[in-house]
Structures are given as C-alpha cells and as structure tokens.
Amino acid sequence: MASTRYALFTATLCSGLGLLLASPLWAWDGVVEKQTFEMDSFTTHGGETIPNVTVGWEAYGELNDARDNVILITHFFSGTSHAAGRYEVDGQPTGYWDAIIGPGKPLDTDEYYIISSDTLVNLNAKDPNVTTTGPASINPDTGEPWGMDFPVVTIRDFVEVQRELLESQGIESLHAVMGASMGALQAIEWASAYPDRVERLISVIGGGVADPWLLATLSAWAAPIRLDANWNEGNYYNGEPPTDGLKEALKLVTLNANHWQWANETFNRDWADEARDPAQDINARYAIEQTLDDIAAARAATSDANHLLYLVRANQTFMAGHGESLEEGLAAIEAPTLMLYSENDLVFAPEGVRGTAELIESDGTDVTLETLDGNRGHLDGVVSINQASDTLRAFLQ
C-alpha cells in the first residue's frame, strides 16, 4: 500500500510540476463573465436599419499583443454564446463545448483568445445570460416590441455583427472560426465573405446551403407556433405568449436533431403514468412523449416564439456567400477547412456536407472531412465533439 501511495504522490507531483512548467503566467479559471456589445444602429445585408442593437458575448483565454490568436465560436440554432466554462465560481461547467475548450484542451485557452457572441434573434431571449436583439426587443421608434415588424435577418447579418464586435476589440483576423449546425453556416459565411481574415475554417454538422430538405424541416419547426391562437400574428407581448406552440416546435427540434438510435437506446415503451394505459385511454401517453414534453417546456420557459420564427428564416435563406451561386460562394473560401459531420445526421444530409466539401476543394483549397460517431445523429456534433480532439488540436496548429 505504501509504495502505491508513494507512486500516486509522485505521479501527482510530476503532473503538477508539468502543468506548472507548461502553463503561462495567466491561466483561465473557467469562470465566464458575460459582457454586452452595443451598436447605435446596424444595417442588414438586405438594407434594413435596426437601431440600438445589443448582443451578449463571452471570451476564454487572453488576447495577445499581436491580436492574432483569436478563435471565434459561432453558436447553433438553440444555442447561446456560452460555449465553455461556468458562470459561478462554485458551479459546474455548463458551456456546450467545454470538452474541447479550456487550459490544455484542443482549443487551448493558454494559447488562444476564444470568443463567442449571442446572435441576433437568439432563441433564448428570456435567458438572463443571453443578450440579443430581435422581435422581442423594444423598437425605439414605437416604444413597443418589434414583433413581426422586425426585419428579416440572415446568417450574413450574424457574421457582420460579429465582425463589428471583433473590430471593437481591434481584431482584424481569425486564427480560426468554428461552429456547429447554424454555427457552421456562420463559420462558412465568414470564410466565404472574408477570405483574407479567416485562417482556418471548422464546420461541424453543417453545409454550404439550406437544401430543400432543410427548408421543409425548418418550415415544420415554425408551423406549431403559427398554429397557436396565442401567437396572434406575433403580437403577444402584452398577453399570453404561444407557449404550447413553442413547446411543440422545440419538441420537433429535439426529435430532428437526434436519431432513432438515441431514442431506441435511451427510452422504452413505458407509459407516462402507470395508472393510465394508452391502449385504454386516448389521452394517456408514453413516457418518451412526456420526457420530450418536459424538455420542451423547460426550453420554452427561456425562449421567444417569434425569435424561433426569425431563426428558421435566417437558416432557410442561407447559401454561402449570399450571392447568385453556391459554387461561387464556396469557391471563395481560401482557408484550410475541417468538416466534422455525422452519417446519421437527419438535419444536414451527409450528401450535402460532402457536396459542400467538393465545392470548397474545387479550386485547390484543402478540406479534411471526418465523421463523428455516436447515437445522437446531428447532435453528436455538440455532445460527442471530444472524439475529434486530436484532429482539432492538429488542425489548429
């Protein structure tokens, strides 16, 4: 026992010494401070001007003097800028990519300044840690929430707000831009619109265009909100919000973003209430229905229904480069590209990911395609990202 203890002690000591020797003087402690970025006005790519635009942002690691160690993280449909760390000193890490962002991790906060911002029309408008501008925001011209009068915004607009945020910190170029799903669309748009500012592109579970399948899938997500009588053409801010419709929309998002392997390995055919047999009671339910409902209800509590409709539209309008042709939009990308995807993705078809890679590669740009395994389908790009750690580490160097 004594020798085992000694060995353990030695290992701990050496590991500690190694960490001490390898670490910079400053090391991120994992606690995140949410900050906000304000613009007096923002003009969309479509030509509409929105006054008083504010978005939240957070960063991990330190910006170096040359301001050339920046990695921008762009978030997914239901996500926020909270990619890593925790908000409270004693809290557990709650950032969605905490597995790969931190001291010594592939996106190493000892080396990189990693920054992430809430998009416009962010879904989680009622989350106290989220700051966004969208239909739920007050239109300063009327003093009332914008509702459906808010201009349509696109992935390109999300990118332009990020560009302004970065420029406000004196950042002109990105060591890398990385995002999952809707975040991949933003990352691709960055590399296409600003090829001289993006040194590396990492697209996770996303592709170069919203294909017809995605147009229809997104349309299905929007439908339950418009069906809810409380939606009232988007004018619900002085009354009851369309919570039932929002919940059903979020249930579809959860279901589509997963895969039958997850459903069939996680759930069974149990009833929601063991006293109510679904074969005897038309209003009884199965446990999986109740669980999906509970997840949706929790998410709905911090979400805004109109914001979901605007996010659906932002994704639907996406074609890399936002120009006449997808081929041109993707050929404009010069950054070496890493594309991580799942063969079980039910949102971004694997064929579309591979087709995007081919178009980026068409003029000689280097593209690496790698699959993510797991039973979550699309969501493996978020929850199973750690399996790409070695690939990410190598790609970023």
Next chain:
Amino acid sequence: MASTRYALFTATLCSGLGLLLASPLWAWDGVVEKQTFEMDSFTTHGGETIPNVTVGWEAYGELNDARDNVILITHFFSGTSHAAGRYEVDGQPTGYWDAIIGPGKPLDTDEYYIISSDTLVNLNAKDPNVTTTGPASINPDTGEPWGMDFPVVTIRDFVEVQRELLESQGIESLHAVMGASMGALQAIEWASAYPDRVERLISVIGGGVADPWLLATLSAWAAPIRLDANWNEGNYYNGEPPTDGLKEALKLVTLNANHWQWANETFNRDWADEARDPAQDINARYAIEQTLDDIAAARAATSDANHLLYLVRANQTFMAGHGESLEEGLAAIEAPTLMLYSENDLVFAPEGVRGTAELIESDGTDVTLETLDGNRGHLDGVVSINQASDTLRAFLQ
C-alpha cells in the same frame, strides 16, 4: 419497312394468342366495386363494445371453390382499401399497388382472390370511396358523433374486423397477407395471432413493434391537431373542424414518410411567389413549403382529425401478439415471411426491421429480407414496389 411491319404484326398476334391461351375464362377488367361489411356490434381486444360497425372493402380476382386462393392486403396509415384498379370504366388506375396487382402481375388476379378493407378509424373518413367507423361516426346511443368517446382501437382490432369480413365470405385461411407500413403491422399481427390461418406473410416497410422513435414520431403527428383551437377536445362536428392543425399533421406525415434524397432531387430553392423574397418578407415562403401545404390541404379535405389521433394511437400501441413480450409475439409466427424494407426509412428504422426478422427466425421460421431502392425512403414501399415483382411472384408460389 414492310418486313418490319410484318414482324411487328406477327409479334402482336403471337403475344395476343399467348395471352388468350394463358388466361382463364374470367379475367378482371380492372374496375373496382366498393362494397361494405356491417356488424351489429364489435368488441375490441380491450373489451369495449362498439355497435353498428361498418367498413368498406374491395376485391380483385375470383374466390375459388376451395376458398384457398385468398391474399389479404392491409393498408397503410393514410391509405384505404383501394390497393388496385380504378373506380370508373374509363378512369386511370388509382390503386396504390396497381403495379403488382392485376392479370399476370405478381399478385395475379387470374389466380388469386385479392381482398382489402378499410380499417376502423380510417383517416379518409370524408372520402366517398371509404367506409369506416370511428370518432366521426354517429354513436347510436347518443345520436351524435363519438368524438373522443370512441374507444381506443388497436392493430389487433383491425385484424379482428378483417377476420369477421373474411369469415362472412367463408374464408378460413389466407394464401398470403401483405401490407405496407401500418399494413405491415396488421399483416404481422395476423400471422402472430392466427398462425394456422396464414400461409405466407409479406411485411413491407414495417416491423414487429412501435419502438420509442416511432412512438415519438407519431406523437409529433398528433400534436398540431391538439394545438388547433378548433379541435376543441375533439368536439368539432357541429362547428369548424381543425383543418389547419390537420394540414400540419399531414405535412409531417408526408415529410417523415419521404427522405432528403427525394426533397433535394425534386425541389430547389425557388420562392413560392417570385414577387416575395423570403429574405425580405418574414411571411413569404419557399416553393417546397407551398407544395407540401397544397398536398396537405388536398388530403385534409377528405380526412378527419380525430381519426388521425386514433390511428396514431393504434400504431403506438402495436407490439406483435399484443402480449407481454415481443419475442413471444414474433416467435408465434409460423408462416414463411418476406420482409421488404428501405435502408433510408425514417419511420421504421432498418435496425428494427432486421431485429424483427431475427425474432421471427429464432424458432426456425423462414424469413427473406430484401431492400427496396429509391429516393423516397419509407414511401419506396408503396411507390417503388414494382422492383420486388420477381421476388413477390416467386414467394407467392
């Protein structure tokens, strides 16, 4: 030219002679007569009694004297008994499996008596060619439509009604039972519940149990109806029906029953209205959204929303044998089994189909598994069935 014409004439003559020699005295002309089957009362497997049950049925070919040439066709979720032929002498064939049912076809009407009936709670309650009993039917005890007071019915109940129909024609055994999707569930249930009456089982794009993924998918189909304020807990027969909710439900059915290959090969990113750019107008739409809406609206016109909810439940409750264990339910099947399925099926996971085959095979029952190709996913079991023609012909002999 003359010799070519002569050769063509000879070929036509010989082909005509061959047909004449091979054909029986009676040959089905492809015109279908819809008939109805009535029961004074029907008691469900769950113990509820429903008075005045009526279902529609149609048949192709002639019942032989031994009454042993019967093939029962069981229909899918949104389907009807109209599996083959046409309703009018001069009409085009409109039966969904017309490609494989008819004189000289794999399900040869010169040889077999092929019969198909509308299920209980059939979706197409307002279709003049459909006769069914369900929530939209009058409850003779009240003189009002049943609404949600109609008892829950299961796949086993569909089978029992079919058994009564067949027995009314003196039919005690089936040369084969064949169905797609929900029809496969009925076919499997027939073979499990009545192993001594089923000589061959053909399950197309279906499996032995509603797995958790299917429970959740079906739940999503039901949700838009319950969201529609006109649904009114199922009491809408004296007012406006929940047409918007029904349309959204049918859109989800269409989308889930297809595959991204179909969407991406059939549609593009065109706008529904070329004067309304979705990037400028939050209420503008893409053409694929409009097309899916139009399809759904056409189907909704002949459908009943409560019937959809009851069909969802009938499918959710399905486990072969309706007993304690799936293993027992599938092991009870003795009939040689042919399972046709699609690797791109987003409703019945291919793993579930293969798992069903293994459980049927476990006690030595012969199972043949064959895949269907195409870009329709689940729906290839309906629209692409002709590619299995040789397999079907051989299996039925």
